[in-house]
Amino acid sequence: MMVNNQKAEIKKSKNKEFIFLSVSLILLAVLAITFSALVYDLVSNGLSRIDKSFMTSFPSRFAEKAGILSACVGSLAVMGVTCLLAIPIGIGAGIYLEEYAPKNFITTIIEVSISNLAGVPSIVYGLMALGLFVQKFGFGASILTAGLTLSILVLPIIIVTTREAIRTIPNTIREAALALGTTKWQMIWDHTLPYSMGGILTGIIIALSRAIGETAPLITIGALTFIAFLPASPITSTFPFISFQWLKDPFTVLPIQMFNWVSRPQEEFHVNAAATGLVLVIVTISMNIVALTLRSHFRKKIKW
């Protein structure tokens, strides 16, 4: 009797197992379809709109004349500032926490701050930037403010990935370097950093792809949606040939341009939004794919 029961019980469990697997696969398919629908919607509405004039025109009252030139340049300029600030600070902080930080109260405070920063909604960063950079420091709604805001926003990502990358290096490597008489910094510069570069690079790319798509904090600091000019050129014809005027210029970026077009009632502008969205998706997805490839490449190459 017990045996019969067991057979029935096994059959029942097997059925549940089958149901669970089917549900998982169906859900995976649903997600794949959703993702495809999103891409398909952007392509079918926006692809035909992407041409040379779209990429090289300023926004316009007329949907078919409008383009994303100022948004592209704005995104690039803001990303430039973000890179210059976030990458050195993020890597520096990561190195400090992994290689130097003593176990004490201050280190704990730093670590708690970083993990909390990682969870703060992006729009709150925007409010902080509005109150501090725009108002108090008087930077205005400029490329500089935007770069500062986004670098603060992505800082936790870079710090965390840097730490993870450094942590995978075994202590024996550090001891080997120190035993040869290197100073701590030489050890870090010649060994820790090069060996963890793959992981750090992956983190930087993911952080930048996040920054490129950020919209809310930049709206909060007062980024304009209608910019019919480019920021001042960083290279000038007169001495000293380099100008930082562009840092103080107003700007728009791709996601804000898209938001502006989505929010309009006219359908012609929705086409522009789709085209901009397509550009954004292509850029962010390819950055992520590059990051993933890098990660798996370095994982395969280095086995401790």
Added chain:
Amino acid sequence: MLLRPKSRTIRNLKEFLIEKILFTTAFLAVVITVGIALTLFTEALPFFKSVTLKQFFGDKQWSPLFSDPHYGIWPLVTGTIVTTVIALCIAVPIGTIMAIFLSEYAHPKVREVIKPLLELLAAIPTVVYGYFALLFVTPLMQKFYPELSGFNMLGAGVVMGVMIIPYVSSLSEDAMRAVPMALREGSLAIGATKLQTSTQVVFPSAFSGITSAYILAISRAIGETMVVTIAAGMQPDFTLNPIRPAETMTAYIVQVSMGDLPHDSIGYKSIFVVGACLFLMTLFFNILGQLARKKFWKAY
């Protein structure tokens, strides 16, 4: 002949300076955290000089920009809660099933492919998801349910849910995979199926880790801005009905930021008040999530 090492004092000075610079970069995180809290609260406090707490928590209407202003926070809170709950109803079950599938069933090679693909869902800019919710998902839903208004919390919430699936699935999967193989073997060895092992041994063993994934997802959904701004509308409405348009806390901040309010106006101050509430809410969930996470990783 021995090479002469560089002067010891110079070398030590250099090492000392480098350490201090690196410390400064790390300490910036603390400065930023304090900066956020101070800015939010100093800008928000003057708001309560003209608005009483009773008005803030007692009124059911939020219209600080109207000539007859009301300052009741609840409509924004309900908007945030409804969209968050809808998003969680999508993300938690799907994310958990995906996590169990990836951690307990999928061949390692399949997992190596599917996990990053799932994470791509979180890489798409939120403004694109907003577009998708407003111009694809909502019209699609309207075909089955014509009463649905063009701006609505349902579509926004659902899309937001899809967006945060990877947060739930990745973190839960990490937690489940950290459960020692010995526990699975112990369960399977006495005749349990994979599903029984997953749901009755692995899931409970990883529970605090999975909880932290859920809590972080809540915090994400509360703070998410563009999807709800674009697709749920910008009219504060004290309602729990998901087919209606409503404004979330985040959407209100965007709405005011796009206008040109003078910086001493009550409307300008109000976004810092809403921002401070948002900050406190997410801070609460983040701390809770981290406590759960700590508890989990301590156990294994």
Added chain:
Amino acid sequence: MENENAIVNNKELRLEVKNFNFYYGQVHALKNIDLLIERNKAVALIGPSGCGKSTLLRSMNRMHDLYPGNRYEGEMILYPEKLNIVSPKVDPLEVRMKISMVFQKPNPFPKTIFENVAYGLKIRGIKDKDLIAQKVQKSLENVGLWNEVKNRLNQSALGLSGGQQQRLCIARALATDPEIIVFDEPTSALDPIATAKIEELVNVLKKEVTIVIVTHNMQQAARVSDYTAFMYMGELIEFGETKNIFTRPSKKLTEEYITGHFG
């Protein structure tokens, strides 16, 4: 050979391993193993590390099915049902319901003591609360744990000592009335006192259930088993009554191992 027939004729045979081979991917880990295991006896598998004793033991519980690329060849027939437990046609679940396993390190679930022992019953669909409580008590009594834990059945099993945890794992395996329990070096993570208790327990348990035990400790094999199999490099070198193996082994290799020349 006469011995073999005697066992079959007496209907005392429990498990017959016939020309059994096992592969980890390309690695031929077990070669042509033949082994007869009698009912309600304890069989010890000994040999130097890497000889395949654990691999053989884990085959009996179909544990290798959990990891891809593993392959069984040959037969392991469970009596009296005459079920070839390593056949791909036989569900590993069915095998594991008849043959339970106790592991090297105690692996209690992070649940209460009661839930740990009741787990096997619950997954078999038994819902009768009284029956479960009764079985749990009996199993805990059998492993000599009942008096130690009866007042804290609802506390976490993780609070028990290592030896208690291992006995709890044995109770968990015992609760479902298996036909065979296989032990994979069950005392290697325990102190001498806890080890003595487990050995004592094995001696008691074999009155009711067939036992296969892998051990790296030859004294232990001598103390707990009726039969001993000596394995080397994936092959079964010698199998016989424990007292014969330890006093007058027929193969030189066995003698060398037992006298401590290698391993």
